[in-house]
Amino acid sequence: MAERRHRILVAKAGLDGHDRGAKIIARALRDGGFEVIYTGLHQTPEMIAETAVQEDVDGIGLSILSGAHMTLFPQLLKELEKRGAGEVVVFGGGIVPDSDIEELKKMGVKAVFTPGESTEKIVEWVRANVADAV
Amino acid sequence: MAIVRAVSAVGIKEDSELTSPSCGEAGASLLSGIEVNAQYSAGDLDGPGEGPGEYPFTRGIHRDMYRGRTWTMRQFAGFGSARDTNRRFHYLLAQGQQGLSTAFDMPTLMGYDPDSPRSLGEVGREGVSVATIDDLELLFEGIDLGAVTTSMTVNCTAPILLAMYVALADRRGVPRARLGGTLQNDMLKEFIAQKEWISPPAPSMRLVTDVIEFCSNELPRWNPVSISGYHIREAGATAVQELAFTLADGIGYVQAAVDRGLDPEVFGPRLSFFFNVHNDFLQEIAKIRAARRMWASIMRDRFGVSSDRACLMRTHAQTSGVSLTAQQPLNNVARVALQALAAVLAGVQSLHTNSLDETLALPSEEAATVALRTQQIIAEETGVAATVDPFGGSYAMEAMTDAMESEANAIIERIDQAGGILAAVEAGYPQQEIAESAWKFQKAMERGEYVTVGVNAYSDESAGSPVEILSLGSEVEKSQVERVIATRASRDASRAASALAELGQAARSDRNMMPPMVEAVDACCSIGEISDIFRREFGVYKDPAWT
Numbered sequence: 244m245a246e247r248r249h250r251i252l253v254a255k256a257g258l259d260g261h262d263r264g265a266k267i268i269a270r271a272l273r274d275g276g277f278e279v280i281y282t283g284l285h286q287t288p289e290m291i292a293e294t295a296v297q298e299d300v301d302g303i304g305l306s307i308l309s310g311a312h313m314t315l316f317p318q319l320l321k322e323l324e325k326r327g328a329g330e331v332v333v334f335g336g337g338i339v340p341d342s343d344i345e346e347l348k349k350m351g352v353k354a355v356f357t358p359g360e361s362t363e364k365i366v367e368w369v370r371a372n373v374a375d376a377v
Numbered sequence: 378m379a380i381v382r383a384v385s386a387v388g389i390k391e392d393s394e395l396t397s398p399s400c401g402e403a404g405a406s407l408l409s410g411i412e413v414n415a416q417y418s419a420g421d422l423d424g425p426g427e428g429p430g431e432y433p434f435t436r437g438i439h440r441d442m443y444r445g446r447t448w449t450m451r452q453f454a455g456f457g458s459a460r461d462t463n464r465r466f467h468y469l470l471a472q473g474q475q476g477l478s479t480a481f482d483m484p485t486l487m488g489y490d491p492d493s494p495r496s497l498g499e500v501g502r503e504g505v506s507v508a509t510i511d512d513l514e515l516l517f518e519g520i521d522l523g524a525v526t527t528s529m530t531v532n533c534t535a536p537i538l539l540a541m542y543v544a545l546a547d548r549r550g551v552p553r554a555r556l557g558g559t560l561q562n563d564m565l566k567e568f569i570a571q572k573e574w575i576s577p578p579a580p581s582m583r584l585v586t587d588v589i590e591f592c593s594n595e596l597p598r599w600n601p602v603s604i605s606g607y608h609i610r611e612a613g614a615t616a617v618q619e620l621a622f623t624l625a626d627g628i629g630y631v632q633a634a635v636d637r638g639l640d641p642e643v644f645g646p647r648l649s650f651f652f653n654v655h656n657d658f659l660q661e662i663a664k665i666r667a668a669r670r671m672w673a674s675i676m677r678d679r680f681g682v683s684s685d686r687a688c689l690m691r692t693h694a695q696t697s698g699v700s701l702t703a704q705q706p707l708n709n710v711a712r713v714a715l716q717a718l719a720a721v722l723a724g725v726q727s728l729h730t731n732s733l734d735e736t737l738a739l740p741s742e743e744a745a746t747v748a749l750r751t752q753q754i755i756a757e758e759t760g761v762a763a764t765v766d767p768f769g770g771s772y773a774m775e776a777m778t779d780a781m782e783s784e785a786n787a788i789i790e791r792i793d794q795a796g797g798i799l800a801a802v803e804a805g806y807p808q809q810e811i812a813e814s815a816w817k818f819q820k821a822m823e824r825g826e827y828v829t830v831g832v833n834a835y836s837d838e839s840a841g842s843p844v845e846i847l848s849l850g851s852e853v854e855k856s857q858v859e860r861v862i863a864t865r866a867s868r869d870a871s872r873a874a875s876a877l878a879e880l881g882q883a884a885r886s887d888r889n890m891m892p893p894m895v896e897a898v899d900a901c902c903s904i905g906e907i908s909d910i911f912r913r914e915f916g917v918y919k920d921p922a923w924t
Contacts, residue, residue, distance in 0.1 A: 258483035258499055260572025262920075263612050263699075266812050267819050269924045283922030284572050285487075287495065309483055310739065314498025338703075340738055358703045358736045359832045361823045 249374045250300040254282045254291045256319065259309035264336055268304055271362035272369060288315055292322035295331055302332040302373035312339050312347065312355075320351050332373045336360070407818055407827055409660035410615030411780040417772035423779060429724075429765040433673035435666045435778065436766040437724035438689040443762035449727035450752045451528060451693065452745065455480030455505040457853045459515035462505040466520060478528040478729070479516075480504035481538075488534045488575050488908025491857035501853035503739070504530075508861040509903045513541045514548075523551040527558035528603075528693075533575045535562035536584050537907050540894040543596070547899070559600040559649055559693075562588055565626040565798055568918075569807045571608035575908055576915035578802055584890065584911075586633045591891035593634075593644045600649045602630055603693065609807070610653035611699045613815020616664045619653060620781060621788035622798075622807045624671055628789070629798035631680055641680045645687030654720040655697040656712065662768060663777035665692065665723035671782055694720040695729040701736050705831035709733035714751050721755055724766055728752060805923050812923065861903060868901035876900040877910065884914035 253269040255262055262284055273279045280298050282291060295303055303323075307315055316335060323331055336356040339347070344355045353372055356365055406413050414421075427433070430440030439445055454469065454477075455462045466477055481504040484496035490508045491500045500506050507513055517527075522545065531538045539560050546556055564581040567574050574581065585602060592601035606614075606623035614622065627648065634644055652668065654661045672690040676682045696716035701709040710733050717730050730748040732740035740748075756762055768774035795801045802808070821827045828834045876897040883893045897907060 258487045258489070258495065258573075259503070260567075262572060263812075263815050266924050267816055270816055271819075273924075279924070281922050281924045283920030285920065309499055310502045311483075311498035318497075338736060338738065359829075362819060363823060 248276065248278045249302070250278045250280065250298060251369065251373065252280050252282065252291070252295050252298060252300040252303045254286055254294075254303055254305050254319075255284045256286050256288060256291060256305055256307060256315045257309045257311045258285060259307075260284055261308040262306070264308070265304075265306040267362060268306070268336065268365060271366055272304075275366035275370065277366075277369065277374075288318035288322045291319055292326055292328065295323065296326045296328050300331060302334065302369060304369075305333065305335040307335065307337040307339070310338070312337060313343060316347050316352050317350055334369070334372070336365075406657060406660065407821055408615060408655055408657045409664070409781075410617035410814075411660060411663075411777060411784055413660070413777070414773075417776050419772065421772050421776035423775070426769065426775065429769070432677075432685060432688060433670040434689050435670040436769045438669065438691060438726075440765070442724055442765040443721075443756075444765075447756050447762055448721065448725055449476055450474070450749060450756075451476050451478045451727045451729055452749055453478045453480050453530065453695075453729050454745075455482075456503075456739065457501040457505065458856060459505055459507060459512040461501075461853070463516050463518050463520075466516075470520070470525070476526045476528060476727070477520075479530065481529075481531050482506045484508075485538075485904055486531055486534060486573050488537075488904055488911065490861050490903050490905030491854065492861055493905055496854075498851075498854070500857050506853065506857045507538070507541070507904065508857065509864045509901050510541045510544055510898050511860065511864050511901065512857075513538075513545055517545065521551075522546045522549065523555040525557075528561075529558065530561045532561055532564055532567050532571070532573055533581065533911075534904055534908060535560050536588050536891060536894055537898060537904055539588060539591075539599075540891060541898045544895050544899040547895075553595050554597055556596050557598040559603050560588065561605060561651075562602045563605045563626065563630075563651075565629055565802060566605050566608055566623070568802045569609055569622055569626075570612040570614070570811060572920070574918045575911045577918045578799055580911075580915035581918075582629070582633055582799060585630060586637055587889045587891050589630065589634045589644055590637055590639055590889055592647065593639055597647075600647050601644070603649050603651045604630065605651040607651050607653045607695055609811065610655060610697065612811050613818060614811045615814050616655065616657065616660055617781060617784040618788065618807075618810060618814060620664050620668055620671075621785035621792075622811075623650065623652070624668065624675065624785065625789050625792045625798040625801070625807075627672065628675060628679065631676070632797070635680065641676065641682050642684055642687050645676055645680075645682055646684075646689075649726075650690055650692040652692055652694050652725070653697050654694050654716040654723075656700050656716065658715060658719050659768075659773060660777055660781070661716070661719045662723040663774060663781050665694070665720075665725065666766075666774070666778045667781035667785065668692070669724075670778070671785065691726045693727045693729070694723070694725040696720070696731045698731050698735060701731060701733070702829060702832050703736040704836060706733050706737060708831050709736075710747060710751070713748060714755070717751055718755055718759070718761070721761055722766075722768060805921060808921075809923055864901055865903065872900045873897075873902050877902055877906060880907065881910050881914060884910060 269281045334354040429436040483499045489495045589601045592599045604627045606619040610619040669690045673688040676688045732744035734744040880893045883890045
């Protein structure tokens with residue numbers, strides 16, 4: 244981490260307003276030494292991908308609690324690909340059933356964290372899979 | 378007590394930058410924000426209190442409480458298409474339920490039609506999809522609008538949904554005066570916590586006030602706003618913050634209506650509340666007792682009402698969704714039962730109990746039934762409903778009620794000094810206080826200072842999730858898209874266009890927007906089209922993204 248502060252985009256996609264988790268993750272990652280950009284609520288996958296490119300982020304943490312994860316994650320991956328940013332590490336969190344997590348991983352989502360996960364573990368994962376990998 | 382003592386003993390003092398004055402001092406319980414003593418005695422009491430059903434209603438709004446009538450078990454329901462939910466409504470009514478409670482999907486709640494690109498993947502998912510009066514007609518098919526009461530959990534599009542309900546009643550020849558129900562319509566708490574909005578706070582307040590005024594004149598049996606602490610608490614607030622911000626929101630609405638020239642003696646009795654019931658058993662009861670007492674004095678002393686009816690706080694309650702765990706989900710049945718018991722001991726008027734599986738997915742039918750049975754067990758088996766406010770006079774309960782009141786009043790005073798709740802919300806004060814509490818709680822939990830059974834204590838990695846998960850397909854989205862397109866194609870186009878134009882004019886004037894809104898929905902204008910008028914005339918609120 245010494246040479247460069249890695250940038251993470253914490254994003255809220257879709258129409259729901261559950262931002263408690265996203266804000267906590269944003270703060271935990273910032274405390275963990277990352278540079279964090281939070282999109283705010285009600286973003287479309289296009290808007291998130293656009294911000295990711297403009298801000299040149301290394302990873303995107305997408306928070307979804309509306310049940311629309313099987314629509315929004317693939318859209319985000321597609322929008323990133325379209326912009327030549329397919330290498331950005333996409334992970335996520337929310338109320339996502341195990342069977343959907345498996346499918347999302349096959350699509351290219353690197354990890355999905357569910358309720359009860361500690362921020363410490365998530366920060367560690369990001370360090371190992373975004374910071375060290377980039 | 379063990380849990381509370383564990384929190385108190387370690388305190389939150391050691392990390393000084395995490396200490397916020399709104400959370401009380403180091404000995405305060407993490408969840409509630411008040412200090413909890415190991416024991417209480419007569420010295421902690423302020424003197425003998427009033428009886429139940431007497432001003433300021435600390436002990437409840439009725440003298441005989443549930444002996445007269447038990448609380449309303451009002452389970453929130455809605456999914457898929459209007460027809461799906463209509464079937465569920467008929468089932469619930471057949472089971473003896475008298476009140477309906479409608480959950481709408483996110484596009485309906487946020488003002489997008491099913492065929493908007495913003496709605497993709499969300500139609501019918503978290504509730505029922507309603508785009509036009511055609512959907513509402515189907516939703517209430519075979520249900521007598523003059524006989525049931527309907528609760529509609531909707532906020533920034535609340536005026537549109539109410540307009541549809543009124544227009545539907547008009548079409549069926551049901552007199553408006555007979556319509557009974559509740560509209561959540563609490564925009565302040567949207568900016569504070571739930572974050573479903575279209576336009577900025579000031580025009581949003583104008584719409585809330587339009588609804589209060591319209592109901593005051595036309596719908597005497599309708600509750601125009603349900604002042605909600607529930608979402609504030611779920612977003613991470615302590616009990617004290619929930620209490621303070623909710624009552625501050627209430628003050629904001631009453632003030633706005635009074636400024637409009639409305640009489641609080643008339644609309645006051647139609648204001649209703651909605652609180653969260655979290656894990657801190659005694660303190661949650663104290664919170665609701667304090668809320669009643671504080672509201673009574675706010676109405677009498679601040680707004681000068683004299684009738685008891687306008688002073689008493691009627692409240693709905695719901696068990697805490699955020700307290701439930703994905704790990705060992707069957708434990709949630711115990712949590713919900715204890716929280717529901719606290720709500721009943723606090724004397725609430727209606728109650729929703731959460732389903733054990735809701736941290737995993739939308740509730741399955743079996744889980745939803747267990748939730749309802751939990752209330753029935755409390756009502757029919759435990760005997761607690763026979764005695765009003767059984768904790769009244771308890772040293773501990775009275776002292777905790779006093780502590781809730783004084784801590785919350787300190788926050789309300791700060792909001793008054795900041796120029797009122799609208800100014801405070803625009804400045805982000807409650808939002809940031811809540812985020813701070815949520816962060817503090819998360820860290821305390823990770824340090825093991827707050828125990829959640831099955832998560833940071835007594836965890837069992839080998840225990841799989843034994844519950845069945847409800848999953849929804851995408852057929853509903855497809856058919857809802859087709860429906861709204863068909864409605865737009867078949868309506869009287871020139872009537873719809875002029876109704877929308879008229880509504881835009883009303884938005885730019887200081888006229889009440891409800892009468893032209895009723896005409897617009899009756900002309901089959903959609904949620905999305907009307908919300909576009911809000912967006913155009915009032916602007917779009919962008920999340921300040923405070924972290």
